[in-house]
Amino acid sequence: MEALLQYAWKHKMFPLKPLETTDGQPVEVIDTGLQNTDAGPDFFNAKVKIGGTVWIGNVEIHEKSSYWTRHGHDRDAAYDNVVLHVASAIDADVVTAAGRRVAQVRMDVPQGVKDNYAALLHEDRYPPCYAIVPSLGRLTTHSLMSRLLAERLEQKTAAINHRVELCGGSWESALFVTMARNYGFGVNGDAFERWAMSVPLAAAGHHRDDLFQIEALFMGQAGLLAPDAIPEHSRDEAMRDGYFERLRREYEYLAHKFGLRPIDRTAWKFMRMRPQNFPHIRLSQLARLYHSRQADLSRLAECASAEEMRKLLGTEVTPYWETHYTFGPASGRRRKALSAASLDLIIINTAVPMLFAYGRHRHDEAMCSRALDIMTQLKAEDNHVTRLWRQCGLKAENAGDSQALIQLKREYCDRKDCLRCRIGYEFLRVK
Numbered sequence: 001m002e003a004l005l006q007y008a009w010k011h012k013m014f015p016l017k018p019l020e021t022t023d024g025q026p027v028e029v030i031d032t033g034l035q036n037t038d039a040g041p042d043f044f045n046a047k048v049k050i051g052g053t054v055w056i057g058n059v060e061i062h063e064k065s066s067y068w069t070r071h072g073h074d075r076d077a078a079y080d081n082v083v084l085h086v087a088s089a090i091d092a093d094v095v096t097a098a099g100r101r102v103a104q105v106r107m108d109v110p111q112g113v114k115d116n117y118a119a120l121l122h123e124d125r126y127p128p129c130y131a132i133v134p135s136l137g138r139l140t141t142h143s144l145m146s147r148l149l150a151e152r153l154e155q156k157t158a159a160i161n162h163r164v165e166l167c168g169g170s171w172e173s174a175l176f177v178t179m180a181r182n183y184g185f186g187v188n189g190d191a192f193e194r195w196a197m198s199v200p201l202a203a204a205g206h207h208r209d210d211l212f213q214i215e216a217l218f219m220g221q222a223g224l225l226a227p228d229a230i231p232e233h234s235r236d237e238a239m240r241d242g243y244f245e246r247l248r249r250e251y252e253y254l255a256h257k258f259g260l261r262p263i264d265r266t267a268w269k270f271m272r273m274r275p276q277n278f279p280h281i282r283l284s285q286l287a288r289l290y291h292s293r294q295a296d297l298s299r300l301a302e303c304a305s306a307e308e309m310r311k312l313l314g315t316e317v318t319p320y321w322e323t324h325y326t327f328g329p330a331s332g333r334r335r336k337a338l339s340a341a342s343l344d345l346i347i348i349n350t351a352v353p354m355l356f357a358y359g360r361h362r363h364d365e366a367m368c369s370r371a372l373d374i375m376t377q378l379k380a381e382d383n384h385v386t387r388l389w390r391q392c393g394l395k396a397e398n399a400g401d402s403q404a405l406i407q408l409k410r411e412y413c414d415r416k417d418c419l420r421c422r423i424g425y426e427f428l429r430v431k
Contacts, residue, residue, distance in 0.1 A: 064090075086105050315337065352374055
């Protein structure tokens with residue numbers, strides 16, 4: 001209730017009758033102030049006229065006025081500049097730590113707003129605000145999408161900056177870890193990130209010109225070169241074909257040379273997964289990409305378009321994996337290049353956020369703008385989130401829009417945080 005009361009104050013959703021203090025003085029809200037999401041009063045620098053006097057200061061809002069004392073504001077000097085206390089129930093006087101009595105206003109949230117908010121919270125269908133979507137103007141949806149995309153890129157920037165710290169300040173290593181995580185395509189994302197953090201790139205760099213050694217290092221660090229990593233029914237054939245044993249011996253040499261320990265192989269998931277997404281295939285593709293030196297940060301930072309990124313990041317498996325999905329029985333020969341859809345997802349989730357984050361790091365606004373522009377050049381993702389919004393009348397025109405809708409679902413809809421959402425604002429205003 002308190003959050004809804006703050007929302008009504010912020011957007012001036014006041015009852016039809018004039019506001020007045022508990023002692024009968026008229027109140028005119030000139031400026032509701034800046035909402036504070038940290039410790040301290042709820043709104044800073046509000047401007048209100050009480051009686052004939054204009055006050056500029058802070059505003060505190062509670063469901064009941066007695067919460068002022070319950071929350072200890074009467075002993076906290078941070079609340080001494082509160083010029084107005086707003087509550088839906090007045091059951092106590094409000095006094096600051098300095099001994100000043102604060103003017104109070106009893107304010108109810110309009111019934112229509114309460115009803116609409118309850119409808120949003122209790123709607124089982126997604127999105128809960130589906131009824132209002134067709135009436136949204138193009139300007140409203142465009143500004144909403146832009147803000148949500150910026151939020152999503154800021155979140156990804158924070159994650160990349162954290163990886164840079166974990167990698168000892170190396171942006172190149174952070175790119176490798178970010179790329180690897182997204183090669184897990186959700187299901188194996190955590191395992192791929194753990195694997196990438198275990199790969200010593202400084203050591204791998206000495207063998208980068210030898211693709212076989214890189215593949216051995218990558219497969220070995222993934223724990224996939226231990227004999228018991230192969231299902232028993234495939235083990236004999238894997239041993240006979242020779243490739244597994246050659247990789248295993250090469251990894252043993254590299255592990256001894258660099259003091260390596262693989263991650264736990266049980267981290268990898270195979271159930272209900274297309275063979276094209278098996279870790280062996282993705283690791284071979286990553287090995288080839290790393291060997292090619294195409295995915296270096298310096299080359300990525302030079303990309304000016306989505307097509308340039310596609311040419312840079314396209315990769316395929318080494319010859320053995322053209323006829324295998326795991327060690328053991330061969331499958332039909334098939335060229336297993338990263339598909340066009342998967343490649344675009346790597347660009348959306350790795351290349352563009354990396355370009356944006358690196359631009360922020362270098363204070364290069366042109367690079368950040370280029371990242372945003374490349375996002376709009378990519379086709380919108382086709383997933384359950386974008387399909388549901390399309391059914392409501394909100395179509396993602398490009399990858400920037402689809403990323404915005406994913407952000408909307410995860411950070412607002414799933415959390416029922418409708419009070420911070422522009423569409424929620426439009427829904428609450430409906431009479």
